[in-house]
Amino acid sequence: MDVDPNARTARLRLTVGAGIVLVILAAGVAVLVSALAPHGVTRAAAPPAVVHKAAPTANDAPTALVHVVGQVRRPGLYELPAGDRVVDAVSAAGGFTHAADQAQVNLAEVVTDGEQIVVARKGAVSGAPGATSSGKVNINTADATALETLDGIGPALAQRILAYRKAHGSFSSVGDLQNVTGIGDKKFAALKANVTT
Numbered sequence: 001m002d003v004d005p006n007a008r009t010a011r012l013r014l015t016v017g018a019g020i021v022l023v024i025l026a027a028g029v030a031v032l033v034s035a036l037a038p039h040g041v042t043r044a045a046a047p048p049a050v051v052h053k054a055a056p057t058a059n060d061a062p063t064a065l066v067h068v069v070g071q072v073r074r075p076g077l078y079e080l081p082a083g084d085r086v087v088d089a090v091s092a093a094g095g096f097t098h099a100a101d102q103a104q105v106n107l108a109e110v111v112t113d114g115e116q117i118v119v120a121r122k123g124a125v126s127g128a129p130g131a132t133s134s135g136k137v138n139i140n141t142a143d144a145t146a147l148e149t150l151d152g153i154g155p156a157l158a159q160r161i162l163a164y165r166k167a168h169g170s171f172s173s174v175g176d177l178q179n180v181t182g183i184g185d186k187k188f189a190a191l192k193a194n195v196t197t
Contacts, residue, residue, distance in 0.1 A: 064111050068093040069194045070119035071100035071151060085110055089117050097151070121149045136196040139177060140170040152190055157182050171197050 062082035066089050069075045073094030080088055087107040096102055101122045111117070137146050139161065147158035157180075164180045171177065174195055178188050 064113040064115070066111050066113075067116040067193075068119070069116060070149065071097045071121050072119050073097060075151065075190070075193065080111060082113075083110060086117055090119065121151075136194055138197065139174070139195050140165065140197050150191055150194055152187050173197060 063079050064082055064084065065077060065079050067077050068089050072090060073096075075093060078089055078092040080092065085107065086105060086109045089111055090096060090105070090107065096119065099121045101120045104120050105117070137150055139147070144155065144158040144162060147153050147161055148155060153161075160180050160182055161177070165171065168179075174192055174197055175188075176197075177183050177191060177195070178185075183191070
């Protein structure tokens with residue numbers, strides 16, 4: 001049986017045409033899938049505990065450098081946009097610890113450059129012996145309650161500090177705290193910015 005050469009050519013053209021259409025469709029689907037697929041994962045970087053303030057330029061927005069201490073997760077220096085509030089500074093410092101007395105902090109207050117924000121421990125008495133105008137605790141005059149406002153100082157360690165002071169007299173420097181049993185390098189590093197003699 002003879003096959004008409006024109007029909008054969010027509011079928012061949014139809015097959016080649018369908019193949020080309022399928023290749024174009026497959027390429028289009030591949031481009032679409034590639035465009036819609038996620039490329040990498042974006043993660044927010046945690047703010048550093050200490051921020052160094054760069055020299056301002058004409059294009060920089062005004063900022064405020066604040067020192068957040070006490071019952072926050074990452075005490076330190078934070079550079080915030082001018083007009084930010086205490087709530088923003090506490091957030092930058094990782095938020096409150098479980099021991100923080102949040103009622104003593106005015107979260108709505110606008111921060112000012114050079115300000116120190118002190119977050120006290122629950123049960124601490126405002127104006128307790130040992131408190132200074134800088135917000136630091138004077139380890140030579142503080143009572144147990146004032147000492148317990150410091151991060152990492154509980155009732156037992158506060159009593160050891162008082163016993164050491166009674167046995168040896170006033171601390172001559174903040175570094176002498178390391179002579180108290182229970183205050184090692186790590187705890188001292190967390191305390192030293194918040195105390196004075």
